[in-house]
Structures are given as C-alpha cells and as structure tokens.
Amino acid sequence: MHLPYMMQPLTFLLSLLLLADRGGARITIPENVTVPAVIAFGDSIVDQGANNNLKTLVKANFAPYGKDFIAGKPTGRFTNNKTPADLIVEELGIKEILPAYFDPSLNDKELLTGVSFASGGSGYDPQTPKIVSVLSFAEQLQQFEEYIVKLKSMVGEERTRYILANSLFLVVAGSDDLANTYFTVGIRRLQYDIPSYADLMVSSASNFIQDIYKLGARRIAVFGTPPIGCLPSQRTLGGGGLRVCAEEYNQASQIYNSKLQPQIEHLNGTLAQSRIVYVDIYNPLLAIIENPLQYGLEVVDRGCCGTGNIEVSILCNSLLPTCPDDSKYLFWDSYHPTDKGYNILINQVIGRYINDFF
Numbered sequence: 001m002h003l004p005y006m007m008q009p010l011t012f013l014l015s016l017l018l019l020a021d022r023g024g025a026r027i028t029i030p031e032n033v034t035v036p037a038v039i040a041f042g043d044s045i046v047d048q049g050a051n052n053n054l055k056t057l058v059k060a061n062f063a064p065y066g067k068d069f070i071a072g073k074p075t076g077r078f079t080n081n082k083t084p085a086d087l088i089v090e091e092l093g094i095k096e097i098l099p100a101y102f103d104p105s106l107n108d109k110e111l112l113t114g115v116s117f118a119s120g121g122s123g124y125d126p127q128t129p130k131i132v133s134v135l136s137f138a139e140q141l142q143q144f145e146e147y148i149v150k151l152k153s154m155v156g157e158e159r160t161r162y163i164l165a166n167s168l169f170l171v172v173a174g175s176d177d178l179a180n181t182y183f184t185v186g187i188r189r190l191q192y193d194i195p196s197y198a199d200l201m202v203s204s205a206s207n208f209i210q211d212i213y214k215l216g217a218r219r220i221a222v223f224g225t226p227p228i229g230c231l232p233s234q235r236t237l238g239g240g241g242l243r244v245c246a247e248e249y250n251q252a253s254q255i256y257n258s259k260l261q262p263q264i265e266h267l268n269g270t271l272a273q274s275r276i277v278y279v280d281i282y283n284p285l286l287a288i289i290e291n292p293l294q295y296g297l298e299v300v301d302r303g304c305c306g307t308g309n310i311e312v313s314i315l316c317n318s319l320l321p322t323c324p325d326d327s328k329y330l331f332w333d334s335y336h337p338t339d340k341g342y343n344i345l346i347n348q349v350i351g352r353y354i355n356d357f358f
C-alpha cells in the first residue's frame with residue numbers, strides 16, 4: 001500500500017532527468033516570434049481526455065494507458081505517455097502538457113496557453129463521430145467559440161485576437177474516416193468510391209479550416225493521414241494471414257493526402273496572413289516501419305498491449321499483459337504509437353515544418 005509513495009521520489013528524479021534531456025533538444029524559433037498557445041482539434045492522436053466525459057466506448061482513461069505519463073496516470077490519452085499535442089507544446093517551451101478543454105477540473109489560466117478540443121474516434125465525415133458517439137468537428141468548433149468568449153472575458157478583445165493569430169493550431173484527423181467508417185464499418189463504401197470519399201473528407205477539412213480562420217486562427221498545421229494499412233489492427237483486418245500492410249488501405253490514405261495537400265496550399269495562398277501547412281506523416285511513418293532498426297525500434301507490426309494485433313481502447317485494459325519494453329515498439333496499442341514512436345515522428349515533423357509558420 002505504501003509502495004506508490006516510496007516510488008515517488010524515484011519517479012520524480014527520473015522525470016527531472018528526462019526533462020533535462022528534452023530541454024536540450026527544445027527547438028529554437030526566431031527571436032521576434034511568439035507562439036502564446038497551442039490549440040488542437042481532431043481525433044485520438046491529440047485527444048487529451050475529452051472522451052472521458054462522453055458515453056462512448058472510445059476511451060483510454062484506464063491502465064495500461066498512461067503507464068509512463070506523469071505519476072503513471074491514465075488520463076484518456078491514447079498512448080503510454082504524452083501525445084503529439086503534448087510533445088509539440090513542450091517543444092515550443094509553452095508548457096509541459098496540453099490539457100483537454102473538456103476536462104471539468106481545467107484551470108481557466110490554461111486557456112491562455114492552449115487546450116485541445118479533439119475527441120478520439122472523430123473524423124471529417126460527420127458519420128465518423130456519430131458511429132462511436134464522440135465529438136464531431138461541428139461540436140469541437142462550438143466549444144472553440146465558447147473558448148473564445150471565455151478568453152475575451154479574461155484578457156479582452158485585443159489580446160484574444162493576438163493569441164488566436166499567433167498560436168499554433170493542430171488539425172489531426174482522417175484516419176478514422178478511412179479505417180473505420182470507410183473500410184471496417186463500410187457504410188460509406190456503398191455510396192462512394194475512394195476518390196469521391198476522399199473529396200468529401202477534404203471538403204469537410206477545408207470548411208473547418210476556413211471556420212477557424214474566420215474566428216482568428218492564422219498558423220494552422222493540418223496533418224495528413226498515416227499509412228493506415230500498416231496500423232497493427234488494419235494488418236489484422238486487411239493484411240491476410242501474414243498480416244502484411246493492407247495495400248488498398250494505404251492507397252486510400254495516399255489518395256486522400258494527394259487531394260488534401262493542394263487544397264491546403266490553396267487555402268494558404270488565398271486566406272490573407274495565414275500560414276496553413278500540410279504536414280506529411282505518411283512518409284516518415286512508413287520509413288520507420290520499413291527500417292525500424294535505424295530508429296532504435298524492433299517491433300512495428302503489432303502493439304505493445306495484449307497480443308498487439310487488435311487490442312485498442314477498452315480492449316486494451318489492465319487484464320492484459322503488456323510487452324516488457326515498449327521503447328522497442330512503434331505501436332502502443334493496435335492503432336496508436338508508443339511514446340518512443342511519437343517522439344521520433346514529432347521531432348521530425350517539428351524540424352521539417354516549424355519554420356513554415358513564421
């Protein structure tokens with residue numbers, strides 16, 4: 001019973017060491033540039049606990065999720081430690097972690113340096129959040145509007161405008177539209193071929209970006225989709241007996257990305273004072289999967305949780321064993337990267353794109 005308390009000093013020391021290590025790697029941005037906050041929208045990649053408060057099965061607020069997070073606490077983040085939203089806000093030197101806007105214990109002061117509105121299982125297709133009862137982009141936008149009202153009452157109109165115009169916005173979605181709604185559930189497959197479904201997704205993404213632009217956002221990072229056919233769960237569902245990467249799924253992801261990128265460039269060129277940047281995660285992730293040893297990884301075809309072939313969300317729980325060393329694994333569960341995987345990916349992404357925002 002006393003064990004957790006006895007372990008605290010050690011955990012504390014370890015966090016200090018890790019912090020010191022990360023601090024050294026922190027990126028430098030031009031001296032005349034400030035990024036007051038990070039604001040995230042989208043799905044489980046940047047869900048910081050929003051789903052804890054929803055009646056949905058898409059949750060991660062139980063062990064073994066959060067195993068390596070502060071105090072080993074499961075917070076609803078769909079990984080063993082920090083999400084990309086946490087890593088980015090930390091790299092920018094803004095704060096340690098990005099909280100969920102939907103967290104009932106949220107301190108109002110956090111609003112000034114950013115929050116996440118993202119909800120695991122969500123997507124650009126309005127059907128996607130409906131299938132799993134999570135927050136749609138329309139609902140995330142509504143909460144963002146409410147956030148702006150609160151911000152204005154705290155710091156006034158002018159400072160609010162400044163915060164919105166200079167903060168980094170992350171928009172991360174699309175995987176669940178393709179992997180769940182299109183391929184697994186299949187409802188959209190009856191109505192659309194892949195290119196026309198990708199058009200629907202891009203059009204919805206584009207509308208959302210214009211909506212947040214109208215509300216004051218200027219620096220917007222829009223993430224493409226990963227090679228979804230290589231996610232452990234999709235290997236199991238579509239990769240045959242050998243669980244190879246499901247080629248049709250990867251092609252769908254590429255088709256979507258190839259339509260998204262020019263649309264993002266178009267928005268960047270037409271919306272005044274905006275820096276709207278398409279972030280490619282497809283190629284960096286595929287490079288890791290094809291050459292894991294080069295990145296210090298050993299296992300890339302299954303998650304660390306349970307068998308690793310299918311367990312995600314409530315199927316990845318404390319009844320299951322986890323792998324002995326998750327730092328050798330790219331995936332934590334059958335759908336989401338480990339802390340190690342996210343760190344490799346996000347370091348590359350920041351290095352490649354950060355200067356496009358200034």
Ligand SMILES: *[C@@H]1O[C@H](CO)[C@@H](O)[C@H](O)[C@H]1NC(C)=O
Binds near residue numbers: 030032
């Ligand atoms: C920062 O300074 C550089 C060089 O003087 C300039 O080109 C750039 O526009 C400035 N950026 C901002 C946001 O003021």
Ligand SMILES: *[C@@H]1O[C@H](CO)[C@@H](O)[C@H](O)[C@H]1NC(C)=O
Binds near residue numbers: 265274275276277
């Ligand atoms: C976005 O537009 C600006 C001009 O407004 C341009 O300087 C920049 O290169 C564009 N960024 C991208 C990623 O295309």
